[in-house]
Amino acid sequence: MPRHVTHVPLRWADMDAFAHVNNVVYLRYLQEARVDMLFVHAPRHGAEQLAEGVVVARHEVGYRAPLQFRAGAVRVETWVSAIGNASFTLGYEVLDVNGDGERVVYAVASTVLVPYDLEDARPRRVSDEERLVLESFLETDGPLPGRSAA
Amino acid sequence: MPRHVTHVPLRWADMDAFAHVNNVVYLRYLQEARVDMLFVHAPRHGAEQLAEGVVVARHEVGYRAPLQFRAGAVRVETWVSAIGNASFTLGYEVLDVNGDGERVVYAVASTVLVPYDLEDARPRRVSDEERLVLESFLETDGPLPGRSAA
Amino acid sequence: MPRHVTHVPLRWADMDAFAHVNNVVYLRYLQEARVDMLFVHAPRHGAEQLAEGVVVARHEVGYRAPLQFRAGAVRVETWVSAIGNASFTLGYEVLDVNGDGERVVYAVASTVLVPYDLEDARPRRVSDEERLVLESFLETDGPLPGRSAA
Amino acid sequence: MPRHVTHVPLRWADMDAFAHVNNVVYLRYLQEARVDMLFVHAPRHGAEQLAEGVVVARHEVGYRAPLQFRAGAVRVETWVSAIGNASFTLGYEVLDVNGDGERVVYAVASTVLVPYDLEDARPRRVSDEERLVLESFLETDGPLPGRSAA
Numbered sequence: 001m002p003r004h005v006t007h008v009p010l011r012w013a014d015m016d017a018f019a020h021v022n023n024v025v026y027l028r029y030l031q032e033a034r035v036d037m038l039f040v041h042a043p044r045h046g047a048e049q050l051a052e053g054v055v056v057a058r059h060e061v062g063y064r065a066p067l068q069f070r071a072g073a074v075r076v077e078t079w080v081s082a083i084g085n086a087s088f089t090l091g092y093e094v095l096d097v098n099g100d101g102e103r104v105v106y107a108v109a110s111t112v113l114v115p116y117d118l119e120d121a122r123p124r125r126v127s128d129e130e131r132l133v134l135e136s137f138l139e140t141d142g143p144l145p146g147r148s149a150a
Numbered sequence: 151m152p153r154h155v156t157h158v159p160l161r162w163a164d165m166d167a168f169a170h171v172n173n174v175v176y177l178r179y180l181q182e183a184r185v186d187m188l189f190v191h192a193p194r195h196g197a198e199q200l201a202e203g204v205v206v207a208r209h210e211v212g213y214r215a216p217l218q219f220r221a222g223a224v225r226v227e228t229w230v231s232a233i234g235n236a237s238f239t240l241g242y243e244v245l246d247v248n249g250d251g252e253r254v255v256y257a258v259a260s261t262v263l264v265p266y267d268l269e270d271a272r273p274r275r276v277s278d279e280e281r282l283v284l285e286s287f288l289e290t291d292g293p294l295p296g297r298s299a300a
Numbered sequence: 301m302p303r304h305v306t307h308v309p310l311r312w313a314d315m316d317a318f319a320h321v322n323n324v325v326y327l328r329y330l331q332e333a334r335v336d337m338l339f340v341h342a343p344r345h346g347a348e349q350l351a352e353g354v355v356v357a358r359h360e361v362g363y364r365a366p367l368q369f370r371a372g373a374v375r376v377e378t379w380v381s382a383i384g385n386a387s388f389t390l391g392y393e394v395l396d397v398n399g400d401g402e403r404v405v406y407a408v409a410s411t412v413l414v415p416y417d418l419e420d421a422r423p424r425r426v427s428d429e430e431r432l433v434l435e436s437f438l439e440t441d442g443p444l445p446g447r448s449a450a
Numbered sequence: 451m452p453r454h455v456t457h458v459p460l461r462w463a464d465m466d467a468f469a470h471v472n473n474v475v476y477l478r479y480l481q482e483a484r485v486d487m488l489f490v491h492a493p494r495h496g497a498e499q500l501a502e503g504v505v506v507a508r509h510e511v512g513y514r515a516p517l518q519f520r521a522g523a524v525r526v527e528t529w530v531s532a533i534g535n536a537s538f539t540l541g542y543e544v545l546d547v548n549g550d551g552e553r554v555v556y557a558v559a560s561t562v563l564v565p566y567d568l569e570d571a572r573p574r575r576v577s578d579e580e581r582l583v584l585e586s587f588l589e590t591d592g593p594l595p596g597r598s599a600a
Contacts, residue, residue, distance in 0.1 A: 009459050012485045013478050017319045017369070023206040024181055024313055027174040028463050035462045040521050056173040058296060059211045069317070071490050146208060159309050162335045163328050163474055167519070169467045178313055185312045190371050219467070221340050323506040324477040331474055356473040358596060359511045446508060 004041065004137060006033040007073035015069040026061055026107055030092055033076035034111065037090075037137070047133040049115065055123070057087060058112040062145035067094070067106040074106070079139040086125050087114045088134055091142045108143045154191065154287060156183040157223035165219040176211055176257050180242055183226035184261065187240075187287070197283035199265065205273070207237060208262040212295035217244070217256040224256070229289040236275050237264045238284055241292045258293045304341065304437060306333040307373035315369040326361055326407055330392055333376035334411065337390075337437070347433040349415065355423070357387060358412040362445035367394070367406040374406070379439040386425050387414045388434055391442045408443045454491065454587060456483040457523035465519040476511055476557050480542055483526035484561065487540075487587070497583040499565065505573070507537065508562040512595035517544070517556040524556070529589040536575050537564045538584055541592045558593045 008029045016022035038050045067074065074094055081091040094107040117124040126134070158179045166172035188200045217224065224244055231241040244257040267274040276284070308329045316322035338350045367374065374394055381391040394407040417424040426434070458479045466472035488500045517524065524544055531541040544557040567574040576584070 011478060012481050013316070013322060013324055015317045016313070017315045017317060019317045022313060023209070024174075024177040027177055028461060031174055031462050036521070055213075057213055059173070059209070061209045063205075063207055071486070161328060162331050163466070163472060165467050166463070167465050167467060167469045172463060174463055178311060181312050186371070221336070323509070324474075324481055327474040327477055355513075357513055359473070359509070361509045363505075363507055 002137075003077040003079045003139065004033070004037040006036045006076045006078065008032045008076055009073040010069060010071070012069075018066075019069050021067040021069060021074075021106075023061075023063060026063075026094060026109070027059060029074065029076055029094055030059070030061075030109055030111065033078045033092060034090060037078050042133050045133050045136070047127075047130045049127060050130055050133070053116040053118045054113040055116045056111060057114050059109065060111075060145040061107055061109040063107050064105045078137070079142055080134045080137040081110060081140060081142055083126060083131060083134050083138065086123055087112055088126060089113070091139065091144075093143065105143075108145050110145055152287075153227040153229045153289065154183070154187040156186045156226045156228065158182045158226055159223045160219060160221070162219075168216075169219050171217040171219060171224075171256075173211075173213060176213075176244060176259070177209060179224065179226055179244055180209070180211075180259055180261065183228045183242060184240060187228050192283050195283050195286070197277075197280045199277060200280055200283070203266040203268045204263045205266045206261060207264050209259065210261075210295040211257055211259040213257050214255045228287070229292055230284045230287040231260060231290060231292055233276060233281060233284050233288065236273055237262055238276060239263070241289065241294075243293065255293075258295050260295055302437075303377040303379045303439065304333070304337040306336045306376045306378065308332045308376055309373045310369060310371070312369075318366075319369050321367040321369060321374075321406075323361075323363060326363075326394060326409070327359060329374065329376055329394055330359070330361075330409055330411065333378045333392060334390060334413075337378050342433050345433050345436070347427075347430045349427060350430055350433070353416040353418045354413045355416045356411060357414050359409065360411075360445040361407055361409040363407050364405050378437070379442055380434045380437040381410060381440060381442055383426060383431060383434050383438065386423055387412055388426060389413070391439065391444075393443065405443075408445050410445055452587075453527040453529045453589065454483070454487040456486045456526045456528065458482045458526055459523040460519060460521070462519075468516075469519050471517040471519060471524075471556075473511075473513060476513075476544060476559070477509060479524065479526055479544055480509070480511075480559055480561065483528045483542060484540060487528050492583050495583050495586070497577075497580045499577060500580055500583070503566040503568045504563040505566045506561060507564050509559065510561075510595040511557055511559040513557050514555045528587070529592055530584045530587040531560060531590060531592055533576060533581060533584050533588065536573055537562055538576060539563070541589065541594075543593060555593075558595050560595055 014021045014025045042050050077093045079091050082089040090111045092109045095103050095105045114123050164171045164175045192200045227243045229241050232239040240261045242259045243255055245253050245255045264273050314321045314325045342350045377393045379391050382389040390411045392409045395403050395405045414423050464471045464475045492500045527543045529541050532539040540561045542559045545553050545555045564573050
């Protein structure tokens, strides 16, 4: 299945004292990619409710290489790695594709999202309509953020 | 072992469109707690190198309850959950302790850190001196961010 | 008249690639000081409406000296520099007071605020009650951000 | 003279509790436009030193209309409003151009910049070469952030 691709422009203020994009900033890049996929693109394909309310239950981010600050955007590829009854999981890679087509991966991440009924203020099940849209992005064998090891 | 306690003041700008502290902001709170523990307190106890260079290899954050914006600080408790040869893992709870002494936990998180030799620009082993300081914060049965499930 | 004093803790992420607090971050420090004065302290003295709605019409910030990153808070002193019929102006100094009592000023700033009626969605006049509270912070001869010169 | 045009993508995290781009975020948009003009485009035209070091001495921002959050970028137009011996001033408008070609201006701003000699750690004069580049963006009758009034 094709991954959803978002180009997230870096901001000067994303840079830390080591001239790298600071580790805390990556969650903002993932948020941009997620909002772009779920709020901008998914509703066009019939899953309006996804845009109305999902709650972040969990993030994992595995850092692979430092992202030196430079002008321009970084590529974020997003897919659906799992679909449960009352939650689903996104996978992401933050990367550059250089001139030779080589992929330089800065981070691999995942987010567990819970559909939420804003009126009743409680979690709800993934609807059949949403499941169809999410399945169109399903990639169950994508990379994982990595072990929790020490 | 006692956990390291940091009170991180909320900022107005931490609040999102739902008047909650946005999920991306938690990594900043963890960063404040981590810097406070490793850079401010650890060197006093003999682990100066920890303050010189550690690289974040991985973050996990499990969100437990929404943190409504309000004036004042939130409590972050930090401990060491594992010590390896070339990395160690911090655990955190972000919480309030209310009037009755009840703990309201907003997030449980962990970070894998890799000691880094800035001169040689490569990872290095945890030194004996550092291990002693880290062991003083060791809590191997603390709460975990949670399952990666969907 | 006494100035309102807020201690705003620096965050690691406030630091830019030169290990200074980046110029864009100062508006966040002013926001913390302003919210502390208007939302936390002013309502106790009878100006509840100030906490309900004011709109920022204008900021000026004059940078005086670089603020090197360090652990701890920076002092923000806030006062009211002018009160009009439908707006009022705050003045601020961002500074440290060092051991000898010497003041090291990093920035002088001002903000024009417009009281706003959220129900009618339009600006409103400063009420008599608000004027009394604002006058208690009035300092008309405080420092100014400086000339607009080139 | 033509203004320099930068399209700055909004980020979800720029939104405040009123679903507007918060006033403190505008300085980040101006920073993106400034870096784009001085660091990316100016060096191509012979003013390499501008990219090496300028210090922000002063910002003024006049807010004209609330910027509701939406996907996509906002337009920032940047010009040079004054050139002195040891400083120069940029003017900016933050705006949308809608379908009819109508300009909806959210903010008018200015920044005084001081060329800085990083080796000697002190301000320096604007060079002839820099003056030529800056003059190519000169617009002395552009809009101003507005009065400092209360």
